Amino acid sequence: MNWNTLFSSSIGKKLQMGLTGIFLILFLLVHCYINAQIFWNDGGQKFNEAAHFMANNPLIRISELGLFAFLILHTVQGLSLYFKNKSKRTQSYKVSAGNATSKWYSRSMAILGTLILLFLVMHLNHFWVPSRITGLETYTFNGVEYHNLYAKMQLQFKDAMVVTIYTLGCISLAWHLMHGFYSAFQTLGLASFKYKSLIKTVGIAFSVLIPLLFAAMPIAFFLDLIK
Amino acid sequence: MEHYTMNLTLKVWRQKNNNEKGSFETYQVKGISSEMSFLEMIDVLNEQLIVEGKEPIAFDHDCREGICGMCSMHIDGRAHGPWAQTTTCQLHMRQYKDGDTIVIEPWRAAAFPVIKDLAVDRSSFDRIIQAGGYVSINTGNAQDANSLPIEKQKADDSFAAAACIGCGACVAACPNASAMLFVSAKVSHLALLPQGAPERKERALNMVAQMDKEGFGSCTNIGACEAECPKGISLENIARLNREYIGAMFAGDK
Numbered sequence: 128m129n130w131n132t133l134f135s136s137s138i139g140k141k142l143q144m145g146l147t148g149i150f151l152i153l154f155l156l157v158h159c160y161i162n163a164q165i166f167w168n169d170g171g172q173k174f175n176e177a178a179h180f181m182a183n184n185p186l187i188r189i190s191e192l193g194l195f196a197f198l199i200l201h202t203v204q205g206l207s208l209y210f211k212n213k214s215k216r217t218q219s220y221k222v223s224a225g226n227a228t229s230k231w232y233s234r235s236m237a238i239l240g241t242l243i244l245l246f247l248v249m250h251l252n253h254f255w256v257p258s259r260i261t262g263l264e265t266y267t268f269n270g271v272e273y274h275n276l277y278a279k280m281q282l283q284f285k286d287a288m289v290v291t292i293y294t295l296g297c298i299s300l301a302w303h304l305m306h307g308f309y310s311a312f313q314t315l316g317l318a319s320f321k322y323k324s325l326i327k328t329v330g331i332a333f334s335v336l337i338p339l340l341f342a343a344m345p346i347a348f349f350l351d352l353i354k
Numbered sequence: 355m356e357h358y359t360m361n362l363t364l365k366v367w368r369q370k371n372n373n374e375k376g377s378f379e380t381y382q383v384k385g386i387s388s389e390m391s392f393l394e395m396i397d398v399l400n401e402q403l404i405v406e407g408k409e410p411i412a413f414d415h416d417c418r419e420g421i422c423g424m425c426s427m428h429i430d431g432r433a434h435g436p437w438a439q440t441t442t443c444q445l446h447m448r449q450y451k452d453g454d455t456i457v458i459e460p461w462r463a464a465a466f467p468v469i470k471d472l473a474v475d476r477s478s479f480d481r482i483i484q485a486g487g488y489v490s491i492n493t494g495n496a497q498d499a500n501s502l503p504i505e506k507q508k509a510d511d512s513f514a515a516a517a518c519i520g521c522g523a524c525v526a527a528c529p530n531a532s533a534m535l536f537v538s539a540k541v542s543h544l545a546l547l548p549q550g551a552p553e554r555k556e557r558a559l560n561m562v563a564q565m566d567k568e569g570f571g572s573c574t575n576i577g578a579c580e581a582e583c584p585k586g587i588s589l590e591n592i593a594r595l596n597r598e599y600i601g602a603m604f605a606g607d608k
């Protein structure tokens with residue numbers, strides 16, 4: 128076995144990026160499903176119940192630790208690869224090919240990732256910190272005490288500035304995934320002849336739909352489409 | 355196609371050697387035929403420079419028929435110029451019109467240091483090949499071809515990968531200066547064949563280790579290499595190299 132190559136070789140580091148990337152994609156799927164419960168327009172009961180389940184299930188709380196660890200690994204490794212790769216061309220070209228040979232978003236993963244990171248700091252501060260640490264307003268329904276995350280969303284998304292930043296965060300995510308989804312499968316060696324077009328198609332669909340659904344949430348609150 | 359002649363302005367990277375800083379020089383060439391190759395146009399400029407008592411431009415070339423991979427030039431931002439799947443020697447002046455300005459740079463990558471002007475040192479590729487791009491079999495009589503059946507698809511894929519001429523355009527085009535397309539072609543064409551299979555794990559591990567050591571960047575699947583490769587080497591080879599490498603990484607017997 129050559130486990131050490133996972134940390135020392137270029138392909139090993141890329142494997143870390145790919146695996147953590149796919150884990151983050153799976154997380155987005157779950158996160159989006161839970162949050163989409165707000166669209167029942169039932170005053171947030173279904174959504175608060177789903178959030179309650181997520182907050183109290185021990186398996187999910189353990190995965191949450193994994194999620195933070197993987198997010199940090201993805202960020203640190205991604206930025207470190209970016210700066211290492213920059214250093215491999217000390218003298219830059221006077222004229223470069225630009226969009227003639229590749230897509231702008233494929234070349235912009237580090238900046239898109241950094242935008243996502245900045246958004247995440249704000250986002251965690253809005254919801255995760257009050258819900259897990261500093262405390263949130265609660266209410267009781269059928270004898271169960273719930274955190275009113277829904278009310279917190281309503282409050283947060285009254286602010287046009289916050290809604291704008293969330294929308295921009297979702298747009299950065301969409302472009303990051305537009306390259307990242309396919310790229311992760313290519314890194315794992317799975318994007319070969321048979322599956323390449325399938326992976327590309329699913330990747331594009333995912334990169335458009337999931338961020339669109341996420342962006343629809345603050346916008347719907349802001350426009351009073353859900354109460 | 356109608357024949358015509360043209361006058362051009364060339365901005366060419368001049369650099370004495372790897373220790374000195376380079377810069378662009380501007381030259382005028384006149385009466386260039388649309389039927390010349392790009393390298394013939396540079397020959398005309400060099401003759402002109404020699405007559406003027408100036409130092410001619412150093413550039414690599416050998417076969418001038420698209421098979422040796424020597425003619426490294428980054429032309430107006432494109433490795434080997436604007437034509438798809440074409441080396442510089444096969445680029446022809448009918449691409450240009452009278453009055454055009456053309457910017458010519460060397461391959462730029464830390465692992466390909468400039469020797470002089472447009473010529474770069476690509477011996478890092480040779481060292482990657484030395485690390486595993488071969489099959490160690492004892493020679494003897496060639497055996498009957500039918501005793502080693504190979505699926506048509508595998509033979510074709512292997513042959514397509516073996517078309518790599520080691521020109522380095524993939525490195526030159528890659529924003530990360532990564533050599534993954536080259537290495538993946540060299541690993542693939544052997545791994546797909548029964549003759550290459552016994553050493554496939556060591557080959558993938560050793561060639562990638564040498565690639566990293568030579569100072570190439572890591573692949574982020576951008577795909578500029580595939581777009582610029584004169585031999586149409588496909589990104590699917592990189593997926594295969596990743597499979598080979600990951601397989602070797604976790605293999606129990608190594």
Ligand code: HEM
Pocket residue numbers: 141144145146148149151152155201202203205206208209236237239240241243244303304306307308310311312314315573574575
């Ligand atoms: C939920 C958030 C995120 C998701 C779903 C995500 C997903 C992905 C995926 C799937 C890849 C492709 C991996 C591969 O090519 O093997 C990737 C690459 C990358 N990500 Fe993220 N990412 C997220 C957040 C971030 C953050 C916060 C950063 C930090 C700056 C970041 C930086 C990068 C970089 C630089 C790459 C390219 C790395 C490479 O190809 O070597 N990402 N991401």
Ligand code: SF4
Pocket residue numbers: 517518519520521522523524525535536539579582583584585586587
């Ligand atoms: S993969 Fe293509 S671009 Fe790269 S060295 Fe081989 S022939 Fe040249």
Ligand code: FES
Pocket residue numbers: 414415416417418419420421422423424425441442443444
């Ligand atoms: S000179 Fe041989 S490929 Fe161009």
